[in-house]
Amino acid sequence: MKTITEKIGCKMAFRHRLIQLLLLLAAPICMAQNTALAASAVSGEIRPFKVSFSKADLDDLRHRIKSTKLPEKETVNDFSQGVPLKTIKELTEYWANDYDLDKLEAKLNAYPQFITNIDGLDIHFIHVRSKEPKAMPLILAHGWPGSTIELMKIIDPLTNPKAYGGKAEDAFDVVIPSMPGYGFSGKPTSTGWGPERIASAYTELMKRLGYKKFLAQGGDWGALIVDMMGVQAPPELVAIHTNMAGAVPPEIDKAAFTGAPMPSGLSADERYAYERLAFFYKSGLAYALEMANRPQSLAALSDSPVGLATFLLDHDALSLEMIARSFAGQKEGLSPDDVLDNVSMYWLTNTAVSSSRLYWENKLAFFAPKNVKIPVAVSVFPDEIYAAPKSWAEKAYPNLIYYNKVGKGGHFAAWEQPKLFVEELRAAFGKLRKPVKG
Amino acid sequence: MRTAQTTIVPTVDDPQAIRPFEVQFLQNDLDDLRQRVTATRFPEKETVDDNSQGIPLKTVKAIAKYWANDYDFGKLQRKLNAYPQFVTEIGGLDIHFIHVRAKERNALPIIITHGWPGSVLHQMKIICALANPTSYGGKAEDAFDVIIPSIPGFGFSGKPNATGWNPTRIASAWIELMKRLGYDRFVAQGGDWGALITEQIGVLAPPELIGLHTNMPAAVPAYIDRAAAFGEALPSEIPSEERQAYEDLAFVYKRVYYAHYMASRPQTLAALADSPVGMAAFMADFDARGLELIQRAFDGVEEGISRDDLLDNFSLFWLTNTAVSAGRIYWENKLPYFSPKGIEVPVAVSVFPDELYRCPKSWAEVAYPNLIHYNKLEKGGHFPAWEQPEIFVDELRNALRKLRTTKRSHENYSITI
Numbered sequence: 023m024k025t026i027t028e029k030i031g032c033k034m035a036f037r038h039r040l041i042q043l044l045l046l047l048a049a050p051i052c053m054a055q056n057t058a059l060a061a062s063a064v065s066g067e068i069r070p071f072k073v074s075f076s077k078a079d080l081d082d083l084r085h086r087i088k089s090t091k092l093p094e095k096e097t098v099n100d101f102s103q104g105v106p107l108k109t110i111k112e113l114t115e116y117w118a119n120d121y122d123l124d125k126l127e128a129k130l131n132a133y134p135q136f137i138t139n140i141d142g143l144d145i146h147f148i149h150v151r152s153k154e155p156k157a158m159p160l161i162l163a164h165g166w167p168g169s170t171i172e173l174m175k176i177i178d179p180l181t182n183p184k185a186y187g188g189k190a191e192d193a194f195d196v197v198i199p200s201m202p203g204y205g206f207s208g209k210p211t212s213t214g215w216g217p218e219r220i221a222s223a224y225t226e227l228m229k230r231l232g233y234k235k236f237l238a239q240g241g242d243w244g245a246l247i248v249d250m251m252g253v254q255a256p257p258e259l260v261a262i263h264t265n266m267a268g269a270v271p272p273e274i275d276k277a278a279f280t281g282a283p284m285p286s287g288l289s290a291d292e293r294y295a296y297e298r299l300a301f302f303y304k305s306g307l308a309y310a311l312e313m314a315n316r317p318q319s320l321a322a323l324s325d326s327p328v329g330l331a332t333f334l335l336d337h338d339a340l341s342l343e344m345i346a347r348s349f350a351g352q353k354e355g356l357s358p359d360d361v362l363d364n365v366s367m368y369w370l371t372n373t374a375v376s377s378s379r380l381y382w383e384n385k386l387a388f389f390a391p392k393n394v395k396i397p398v399a400v401s402v403f404p405d406e407i408y409a410a411p412k413s414w415a416e417k418a419y420p421n422l423i424y425y426n427k428v429g430k431g432g433h434f435a436a437w438e439q440p441k442l443f444v445e446e447l448r449a450a451f452g453k454l455r456k457p458v459k460g
Numbered sequence: 461m462r463t464a465q466t467t468i469v470p471t472v473d474d475p476q477a478i479r480p481f482e483v484q485f486l487q488n489d490l491d492d493l494r495q496r497v498t499a500t501r502f503p504e505k506e507t508v509d510d511n512s513q514g515i516p517l518k519t520v521k522a523i524a525k526y527w528a529n530d531y532d533f534g535k536l537q538r539k540l541n542a543y544p545q546f547v548t549e550i551g552g553l554d555i556h557f558i559h560v561r562a563k564e565r566n567a568l569p570i571i572i573t574h575g576w577p578g579s580v581l582h583q584m585k586i587i588c589a590l591a592n593p594t595s596y597g598g599k600a601e602d603a604f605d606v607i608i609p610s611i612p613g614f615g616f617s618g619k620p621n622a623t624g625w626n627p628t629r630i631a632s633a634w635i636e637l638m639k640r641l642g643y644d645r646f647v648a649q650g651g652d653w654g655a656l657i658t659e660q661i662g663v664l665a666p667p668e669l670i671g672l673h674t675n676m677p678a679a680v681p682a683y684i685d686r687a688a689a690f691g692e693a694l695p696s697e698i699p700s701e702e703r704q705a706y707e708d709l710a711f712v713y714k715r716v717y718y719a720h721y722m723a724s725r726p727q728t729l730a731a732l733a734d735s736p737v738g739m740a741a742f743m744a745d746f747d748a749r750g751l752e753l754i755q756r757a758f759d760g761v762e763e764g765i766s767r768d769d770l771l772d773n774f775s776l777f778w779l780t781n782t783a784v785s786a787g788r789i790y791w792e793n794k795l796p797y798f799s800p801k802g803i804e805v806p807v808a809v810s811v812f813p814d815e816l817y818r819c820p821k822s823w824a825e826v827a828y829p830n831l832i833h834y835n836k837l838e839k840g841g842h843f844p845a846w847e848q849p850e851i852f853v854d855e856l857r858n859a860l861r862k863l864r865t866t867k868r869s870h871e872n873y874s875i876t877i
Binding site for chain 1: 500501502503504505506507508513514515516517520619620621622623690714715717718721723725728730731732734735738742744745781784785788791
């Protein structure tokens with residue numbers, strides 16, 4: 023215990039760690055039955071959590087996959103009508119015959135998980151402390167259709183860099199919460215849980231864990247949340263890293279959205295970004311609009327696992343194509359198991375509709391600058407919905423401490439290219455090391 | 461006799477022949493449907509106390525409960541087979557239709573087109589009154605020969621396996637159908653997709669077409685349509701009726717994202733093919749007043765459409781597995797829903813108060829230079845033939861009366877009913 027005390031150097035964190043250990047050893051483990059979790063009795067209490075799926079739920083899922091009723095084939099030979107029937111069939115067959123559903127629970131329980139009630143809602147999170155004394159605390163925020171699963175590949179390299187091609191001083195303490203309505207966090211029963219409130223809750227979580235200085239990282243909704251943390255700028259937050267920069271100038275965003283001609287005077291990078299945005303708004307945004315307006319009318323996603331998978335696969339054009347190649351047998355960023363781990367978790371927690379409601383809650387423009395004044399690091403992956411040009415990032419984030427275009431990866435960068443992603447985080451936050459902990 | 465549900469195998473001899481058709485659902489499919497409805501897994505309740513997040517859980521549960529426990533699965537087949545149905549191949553696709561000839565010699569042939577989420581069931585309440593007016597409060601000279609086709613990808617029509625079946629092509633097929641039935645003069649009627657298809661018949665303007673009737677006119681001036689779609693303010697003062705229509709439209713555009721979704725990613729809605737209650741929830745949410753009407757029906761206040769009406773229609777979609785194929789019409793369509801299409805043939809317009817937007821007469825007059833009838837009704841919504849069949853029949857009789865001057869064409873084809 024002595025080494026732990028020395029390492030943490032913070033009374034609150036030590037108390038928390040001690041409680042964690044004691045609870046892990048002695049206390050009954052919280053069960054995740056359909057995420058119906060009892061509110062914690064003690065305000066601010068952090069309870070250990072382990073996933074436990076019921077056999078009945080797993081059997082029901084298997085049965086539903088096998089009795090899936092499919093639509094007919096699309097009338098095109100490309101992805102322009104959505105997920106091709108061939109991909110749906112390959113996924114269904116793999117899920118039914120090759121995927122090991124019984125392993126999911128163990129995969130999720132591979133890292134220490136906790137639940138704490140914040141602002142009236144149970145927030146589930148993974149928390150892994152590094153053994154390195156100079157580890158920097160980092161909260162990683164997932165998006166839709168993601169979960170803590172999309173960030174699990176980077177936990178070990180971030181917390182234990184020496185074993186993964188890094189140096190001791192690259193170490194992070196990692197906190198990965200599930201968003202409200204997602205995974206094992208509670209489902210809001212009233213309105214108000216938009217990105218701003220989630221951002222406040224994440225700051226509170228880091229403070230509750232005893233961190234006096236921390237970093238935040240996100241993509242997709244996670245990017246909006248960390249941007250909002252940056253706007254709220256609590257004194258504990260040192261900097262943020264985003265892999266989906268909110269940096270599109272308003273006039274360009276509007277032109278792309280309304281299908282107006284491309285504004286003149288753009289650089290090559292800016293023109294490409296505009297074209298990608300216009301393409302997304304024209305043919306890829308409808309799911310977001312439907313969820314933003316009529317999330318409850320997507321009840322079918324709660325009743326059809328393969329229908330849910332199909333819906334979640336079709337996040338954006340390049341991700342869908344990558345996943346389709348993966349199910350067709352090519353080795354790609356996401357394996358069929360990666361995809362089905364995530365979909366199975368959405369199914370088993372019945373969070374298809376509750377996760378959609380975040381779109382309904384949100385009032386922020388996805389890609390517009392949010393006026394973040396604290397230090398920001400931006401990594402641009404080539405297959406992201408749009409690749410933010412440096413010129414836009416500099417304007418959107420006046421305190422831009424890092425900008426890099428990465429060679430490979432898409433919207434789910436940490437999940438698809440964990441090695442590159444970890445290198446990005448090490449490089450992006452490297453120069454902030456000194457003042458954080460010590 | 462053809463007995464099939466979704467897949468209609470072309471006959472070997474003459475696919476263009478008009479083949480009698482009867483619906484026969486398989487007991488296995490009915491059992492599977494009931495079993496799935498019973499085993500439905502629901503989402504949690506919405507976080508609001510109104511319809512602003514979509515169809516409320518309470519309504520979804522009420523639909524599932526009635527479907528599983530009270531709905532009579534055997535009746536649908538009998539209802540559908542109560543009218544003579546046929547199938548004929550047009551443009552490489554089997555087209556299913558109801559065809560009822562009036563006994564009156566001078567009956568006016570009318571082709572009536574349903575929309576989404578609809579089917580021939582939406583028009584079945586008006587068949588008898590149109591074909592046999594003397595038994596339904598009308599006069600002999602009000603009689604119509606009634607043809608009600610299923611849109612490609614809907615009901616018992618074939619599902620296209622290649623692209624191109626947009627409203628214009630469907631309109632051409634409808635013209636061919638009427639000619640194949642031996643009609644050399646006819647009128648066309650429609651709402652929702654049926655309105656777009658009917659208007660395309662008007663644009664194609666074959667010599668056989670003597671006029672059309674719409675209950676969802678595409679008459680919105682371009683600048684109003686754009687302002688409503690993008691939430692822009694109106695440029696100048698306009699009459700209150702037009703402002704009201706603009707506000708209706710602005711509200712509709714903020715709500716019909718299901719249409720955007722089906723227009724861009726119809727195949728991604730595979731869940732609708734696997735979850736009957738999920739499909740019903742998606743389809744029940746077609747417009748704000750329509751959803752409220754459905755909710756009142758399941759609360760025990762049946763006005764116009766009953767719970768059985770709704771579940772007949774949902775069951776038909778389910779048993780023919782057409783949720784996704786029907787959704788593709790949105791993908792195929794490139795026409796604006798509500799903008800004038802340049803129609804010169806005579807047009808009759810009926811405006812129902814709970815329609816997506818209430819078309820002012822001033823717009824209808826500009827959109828349809830040959831406007832022969834314009835009337836605002838007191839009651840009814842987006843599916844008036846289904847909701848208010850009596851009012852709707854009266855409208856058709858009055859609206860199309862002045863087009864009856866032409867004698868009925870020579871019949872070169874006859875079918876035994």
